Amino acid sequence: MAALADRVRGRGRIAAGLLLNLLVSICIVFLNKWIYVHYGFPNMSLTLVHFVVTWLGLYICQKLDMFAPKSLPPSKLLLLALSFCGFVVFTNLSLQNNTIGTYQLAKAMTTPVIIVIQTFCYKKTFSTKIQLTLIPITWVGAKQHELQVNSMQLLYYQAPMSSAMLLVAVPFFEPVFAEGGIFGPWSVSALLMVLLSGVIAFMVNLSIYWIIGNTSPVTYNMFGHFKFCITLFGGYVLFKDPLSINQGLGMLCTLFGILAYTHIKLSEQEGSKSKLMQRP
Numbered sequence: 001m002a003a004l005a006d007r008v009r010g011r012g013r014i015a016a017g018l019l020l021n022l023l024v025s026i027c028i029v030f031l032n033k034w035i036y037v038h039y040g041f042p043n044m045s046l047t048l049v050h051f052v053v054t055w056l057g058l059y060i061c062q063k064l065d066m067f068a069p070k071s072l073p074p075s076k077l078l079l080l081a082l083s084f085c086g087f088v089v090f091t092n093l094s095l096q097n098n099t100i101g102t103y104q105l106a107k108a109m110t111t112p113v114i115i116v117i118q119t120f121c122y123k124k125t126f127s128t129k130i131q132l133t134l135i136p137i138t139w140v141g142a143k144q145h146e147l148q149v150n151s152m153q154l155l156y157y158q159a160p161m162s163s164a165m166l167l168v169a170v171p172f173f174e175p176v177f178a179e180g181g182i183f184g185p186w187s188v189s190a191l192l193m194v195l196l197s198g199v200i201a202f203m204v205n206l207s208i209y210w211i212i213g214n215t216s217p218v219t220y221n222m223f224g225h226f227k228f229c230i231t232l233f234g235g236y237v238l239f240k241d242p243l244s245i246n247q248g249l250g251m252l253c254t255l256f257g258i259l260a261y262t263h264i265k266l267s268e269q270e271g272s273k274s275k276l277m278q279r280p
Contacts, residue, residue, distance in 0.1 A: 014214060021207035022230075028200045029095065029231050035197060036096045039190040042174040043092045045182035046194060048166040050088065053198030054205050055159040058152060067152040074161070077154075081161035089166075099235065155209050 035041045062069055175181035186194075 014211075017207060017210050017214065020203065021211055024200050024203040024207060026231055026234065028197065028204050030234060031193065031197050031200060032092060032095055033235075035190070035193050039186070039193065040180065041186070041190065041194055042170075042180060042182065043096050044089055044166060044170050044174055046197065047085075047088050047092055048163060048170060048182070049194055049198045050201035050205075051085075051159050051163040051166060053195070054155065054202040055163055057199070057202040058156045058159060058206075061152060062156065067156075069156055070149050070153045072149065072153075072157050074157075077157050077161060081158050082165060084158060085162045085165050085169075088162075152206065152209075154213075155205060159205070 032046065035046065036043075061067060170176065170182065175184065177183045179185060
């Protein structure tokens with residue numbers, strides 16, 4: 001009974017983490033698109049705000065004893081921080097210049113790439129059934145395992161490093177003090193929206209690290225496809241993005257793939273547990 005209760009609690013925590021990530025991830029897409037469309041806030045500067053607020057949020061969490069920092073060598077995190085900078089900057093750049101549908105379609109293509117990376121670089125295997133349902137994130141799970149840290153401990157060091165990298169890069173790509181720059185003459189409403197975006201980004205970053213650390217990069221990406229469907233529909237409602245019949249059929253196929261993946265994955269896990277229990 002105790003083992004069953006622990007398993008239920010564990011699945012409950014994962015479900016709660018996925019739900020939080022679902023809500024804040026959808027919210028950040030619509031909010032950032034609103035900021036780009038209605039205020040024209042620069043992309044890299046907005047990403048810098050996200051990382052700085054994430055850093056400050058984790059500092060507050062650490063002071064409240066929500067986690068204990070762990071000393072980590074900067075060299076181990078340099079490539080992770082750089083890849084996360086590129087991941088967020090180019091994700092926001094795609095959102096800034098494309099419709100939400102096109103932006104989400106590009107993100108959906110990351111799952112096959114993640115499968116390939118995990119197979120060839122980390123020697124992970126996936127059954128044929130799992131591969132059939134699947135017709136810079138991989139590092140997160142690998143780094144948490146390698147450095148023996150939790151999501152907060154890893155993000156506590158990655159966020160300031162990414163902030164420093166963007167702080168150096170921003171002046172080369174965007175105005176700083178002139179109109180349209182991060183310190184330009186923005187309205188109060190624009191600044192409040194940017195700050196809110198930073199707070200939600202903190203929750204997105206933290207939930208991403210937590211989910212990948214407690215499940216897997218592939219599970220995170222499959223869950224991302226579910227967010228893809230909801231976000232695509234939201235873009236149609238809020239920003240009048242076109243939604244064709246083919247896109248609607250694509251959403252149904254995506255949902256079918258998610259359900260198939262979930263069913264097969266749970267079946268494989270139950271099968272593995274049964275084999276372990278049958279061993280003498």
